[in-house]
Amino acid sequence: MTFAIQFLIDVLSLGGAYALMALGLVIVYGILRLVNFAYGELIMVAGYSMFLVGGSGLPWLIMAMVAVGMAVLAGIATDYIAFRPVRAKSVTAVLITSFAFSTLLQNAALLFISPRPQTVPLPDLFSETVTIGGAITPLRNLITIAAAVILLALFALLMRRTVLGIAMRAAATNFTMARMLGVPANLIISSAFAISGFLAGVVGLLWIGRIGTVVPGIGLEPLLVAFIATVIGGMRSLSGAVVGGFLLALIDTTLNYTLPQDLLKFRDAFTFSLVILILLWRPEGLVKGPASGQRT
Amino acid sequence: MKQHLLTAALLAGLVIVVVLVTQALGIRLYDRIVTNLCISLVLVLGLQLFMGNSGILSFAHMGFMGVGAYTSAVLTIPVQMKGMALPDLYPFLHGVELSPYLAIGAAGILAALVAAAISYPLMRLSDAAAVITSFALLVVLYTAMTHWSALTNGPRTLFGLPKATNLHLAALVAIIALVGALAFKESRTGRLLRASRDDERAAAAMGVNIPALRWRAFILAAFFAGVGGALWGHFITSFSPKAFYLKETFVILSMLVIGGTNTVTGAVVGTFIVTAAYEGLRGVEGVLNDAKVTAEPVIGLTEIVLSLAMIAVLILKPGGLFPTREIGALIARRMERKK
Amino acid sequence: MLEVEELEVRYGAIRAVRGISLRVASGELVALVGANGAGKSSTLMCIAGALKAAAGSVHLDGEDITSGKPETIVRRGIATVPETRDVFPDLTVDENLMLGSYIRRGDGKGVAEDRARMLSLFPRLAERAAQPAGTLSGGEQQMLVIARAMMSRPKVLLLDEPSLGLAPVIVDQIFEMIAVLKKTGVTILLVEQNVGKALSVADRAYVMRLGRIAASGTAAEIGAQTDLSALYLGA
Numbered sequence: 001m002t003f004a005i006q007f008l009i010d011v012l013s014l015g016g017a018y019a020l021m022a023l024g025l026v027i028v029y030g031i032l033r034l035v036n037f038a039y040g041e042l043i044m045v046a047g048y049s050m051f052l053v054g055g056s057g058l059p060w061l062i063m064a065m066v067a068v069g070m071a072v073l074a075g076i077a078t079d080y081i082a083f084r085p086v087r088a089k090s091v092t093a094v095l096i097t098s099f100a101f102s103t104l105l106q107n108a109a110l111l112f113i114s115p116r117p118q119t120v121p122l123p124d125l126f127s128e129t130v131t132i133g134g135a136i137t138p139l140r141n142l143i144t145i146a147a148a149v150i151l152l153a154l155f156a157l158l159m160r161r162t163v164l165g166i167a168m169r170a171a172a173t174n175f176t177m178a179r180m181l182g183v184p185a186n187l188i189i190s191s192a193f194a195i196s197g198f199l200a201g202v203v204g205l206l207w208i209g210r211i212g213t214v215v216p217g218i219g220l221e222p223l224l225v226a227f228i229a230t231v232i233g234g235m236r237s238l239s240g241a242v243v244g245g246f247l248l249a250l251i252d253t254t255l256n257y258t259l260p261q262d263l264l265k266f267r268d269a270f271t272f273s274l275v276i277l278i279l280l281w282r283p284e285g286l287v288k289g290p291a292s293g294q295r296t
Numbered sequence: 297m298k299q300h301l302l303t304a305a306l307l308a309g310l311v312i313v314v315v316l317v318t319q320a321l322g323i324r325l326y327d328r329i330v331t332n333l334c335i336s337l338v339l340v341l342g343l344q345l346f347m348g349n350s351g352i353l354s355f356a357h358m359g360f361m362g363v364g365a366y367t368s369a370v371l372t373i374p375v376q377m378k379g380m381a382l383p384d385l386y387p388f389l390h391g392v393e394l395s396p397y398l399a400i401g402a403a404g405i406l407a408a409l410v411a412a413a414i415s416y417p418l419m420r421l422s423d424a425a426a427v428i429t430s431f432a433l434l435v436v437l438y439t440a441m442t443h444w445s446a447l448t449n450g451p452r453t454l455f456g457l458p459k460a461t462n463l464h465l466a467a468l469v470a471i472i473a474l475v476g477a478l479a480f481k482e483s484r485t486g487r488l489l490r491a492s493r494d495d496e497r498a499a500a501a502m503g504v505n506i507p508a509l510r511w512r513a514f515i516l517a518a519f520f521a522g523v524g525g526a527l528w529g530h531f532i533t534s535f536s537p538k539a540f541y542l543k544e545t546f547v548i549l550s551m552l553v554i555g556g557t558n559t560v561t562g563a564v565v566g567t568f569i570v571t572a573a574y575e576g577l578r579g580v581e582g583v584l585n586d587a588k589v590t591a592e593p594v595i596g597l598t599e600i601v602l603s604l605a606m607i608a609v610l611i612l613k614p615g616g617l618f619p620t621r622e623i624g625a626l627i628a629r630r631m632e633r634k635k
Numbered sequence: 636m637l638e639v640e641e642l643e644v645r646y647g648a649i650r651a652v653r654g655i656s657l658r659v660a661s662g663e664l665v666a667l668v669g670a671n672g673a674g675k676s677s678t679l680m681c682i683a684g685a686l687k688a689a690a691g692s693v694h695l696d697g698e699d700i701t702s703g704k705p706e707t708i709v710r711r712g713i714a715t716v717p718e719t720r721d722v723f724p725d726l727t728v729d730e731n732l733m734l735g736s737y738i739r740r741g742d743g744k745g746v747a748e749d750r751a752r753m754l755s756l757f758p759r760l761a762e763r764a765a766q767p768a769g770t771l772s773g774g775e776q777q778m779l780v781i782a783r784a785m786m787s788r789p790k791v792l793l794l795d796e797p798s799l800g801l802a803p804v805i806v807d808q809i810f811e812m813i814a815v816l817k818k819t820g821v822t823i824l825l826v827e828q829n830v831g832k833a834l835s836v837a838d839r840a841y842v843m844r845l846g847r848i849a850a851s852g853t854a855a856e857i858g859a860q861t862d863l864s865a866l867y868l869g870a
Contacts (some may be wrong), residue, residue: 044731163737163740167734169726170734173725174721175721176721178723179685182737183734185706
């Protein structure tokens with residue numbers, strides 16, 4: 001019983017984090033059909049912002065809000081620098097500019113801050129442990145689950161009940177038609193990037209909370225997670241990204257628990273190989289996205 | 297046909313001229329730079345023949361470079377050194393010691409086989425999903441290299457490769473790669489692939505098996521990458537898995553993108569330009585560090601400049617410097633107009 | 636109200652529209668007919684702002700809207716219903732209609748009135764208000780996109796091939812709706828391949844062939860021309 005609860009908490013907290021990461025990526029992809037390679041760096045920006053305001057003596061929540069705010073700004077900046085100038089040109093061009101922008105940001109952190117890991121202030125709350133049904137887990141995991149549930153619910157609400165959300169869903173299905181109804185294209189896109197930055201910022205702080213330090217390359221793992229969860233989930237579907245995130249967390253946690261010690265370091269290789277197999281079986285992903293009929 | 301021969305001749309000629317001049321100058325630094333240039337050419341040409349013809353961005357290329365480098369290493373590190381260099385090596389490989397030239401070929405073949413085995417699922421995916429999965433593939437290969445100590449010495453540096461690569465060998469392989477990339481481009485597979493790139497539905501309707509074509513191109517690209525990796529291994533004689541990951545992917549990609557993804561000429565010209573810029577910027581970094589202008593060593597400047605350059609090129613000339621026509625075709629057109 | 640002068644639309648090197656001029660007066664229903672490939676849809680899409688004009692101009696009530704982007708064109712009062720129908724399949728009928736009134740979203744009361752009016756005009760849509768638009772039949776989708784366009788209270792309605800792909804009975808219904816809409820005073824520019832139906836609701840018509848205007852006149856005049864087929868197929 002204890003084991004089951006431990007497993008469940010691990011899967012749910014990891015799944016929640018992964019789902020948020022994936023959602024932040026898909027919201028831009030869904031509307032623009034463009035993959036944001038600099039997405040991981042939004043988490044890096046949140047981390048380094050925390051580091052930079054760390055000495056200010058402000059309450060942690062305020063610092064966290066600053067960090068998330070910076071991630072939002074970085075998201076919008078990504079749109080203006082890496083996407084807008086090349087959006088019309090080709091899908092590949094945008095992939096590459098966002099990759100270049102990602103390299104730019106990472107190396108800027110490297111050059112202007114430091115290649116060495118920097119400490120990020122964390123609330124004591126994160127590391128306090130809680131015992132549930134015999135399973136011991138850091139409070140942070142429960143906070144992650146709560147944050148994921150709240151954010152996913154808010155997001156679903158946004159998408160379904162607000163005009164902005166409906167406009168975004170429309171823009172994701174048929175951008176030109178949405179424009180012909182007066183939906184301001186650029187505003188929609190900036191909103192998508194801003195939301196992407198917000199999600200990245202929040203999940204970034206929770207993610208960094210596991211180690212407590214930030215390095216320039218910290219965004220890589222979340223980026224990969226977001227990528228893979230999105231691809232399994234079906235690229236265009238918001239709910240697919242969430243499903244993909246939880247599924248990936250399930251696979252990862254299961255492998256963590258079951259792989260023999262000496263194979264554990266290959267866990268990522270196993271996870272991704274499994275994913276490649278899933279894609280072999282279902283190239284369009286597991287969840288059907290908005291009907292479009294054409295090549296994604 | 298004549299245009300293609302002209303392109304091949306011009307590009308090969310460029311390489312030959314640069315090599316001869318370097319040889320004449322006799323400066324070791326230039327020797328190293330140009331040898332690296334030739335090795336980069338092999339890598340970039342491999343990437344070009346996949347990306348340019350299929351239209352799919354692949355991030356996995358450097359992973360196969362690593363496969364090639366490690367394969368050649370295992371096959372050529374002298375038996376006496378094997379114990380020290382690869383302490384966890386599988387017993388059955390202990391006694392193996394091949395000629396580097398054979399090993400380089402074997403490295404390419406093994407990289408191609410690995411690519412053949414794991415990449416087919418990728419080929420059926422749509423553009424964005426394929427790119428993302430190729431990225432995952434890079435990570436898988438990197439993870440394998442970093443942890444499979446039996447074959448790679450893990451994350452630690454692997455020493456002991458015989459220095460078999462010199463300027464001439466690298467140049468020769470580069471020229472062969474050049475001709476190969478051009479030949480592939482104009483082959484039936486290459487043309488069908490390009491047709492499918494431009495209009496997937498029409499091609500599929502004609503019965504073209506797009507995944508199979510992509511797969512073939514990917515395997516060939518991996519072969520180039522493997523050979524390039526082995527060549528590089530035998531030049532630098534020691535390396536670690538970190539040499540086959542994101543930073544290098546970025547540099548190779550920048551060479552291709554700036555020069556022009558869709559043309560072999562673009563691949564070659566881009567390699568020259570970025571190599572020159574890279575070496576120049578590294579030099580600047582070195583000078584700044586020696587002069588202790590800043591408290592901490594200056595790193596990352598090169599990458600920052602390169603990223604800005606890539607973004608600029610993509611904004612101003614999204615197809616690169618040579619977006620559609622090879623140099624042979626461009627010159628042929630000029631001559632036509634003059635008539 | 637709507638004035639098009641010497642409009643040219645190009646797809647790369649190909650000139651789809653080679654300098655056409657047409658006028659639509661306030662409250663009129665003008666039909667633009669012609670064979671496939673004549674350039675009718677390109678003309679419409681250019682007015683709507685979805686395609687760039689290579690030359691010429693488009694004026695609405697004297698204002699130059701030639702280079703307007705789709706978002707601005709609709710704000711000036713021109714609503715477009717493209718040939719591709721383009722419902723948002725995963726959004727409900729109601730959500731689709733709501734998007735139609737996007738530019739008037741501050742006016743809650745007005746929007747609600749319009750919604751009620753549209754649903755009474757198109758009772759089939761009222762039945763399916765909460766259904767995803769993708770589950771509607773072709774004819775119902777056509778009604779939806781017309782209703783959606785009307786939700787912005789446009790001065791001018793651009794309709795691109797509303798009869799495309801629909802059964803004759805449904806086409807009749809759609810054109811009845813169009814006639815009703817005309818009575819509400821909205822100006823309509825109708826592109827149609829179905830000449831008979833188009834002329835039955837139109838005041839005037841232009842015939843396009845190979846990117847140019849080949850004939851123009853009242854609906855009766857155009858309908859009476861015996862060499863209409865020649866105009867279509869080329870003499």
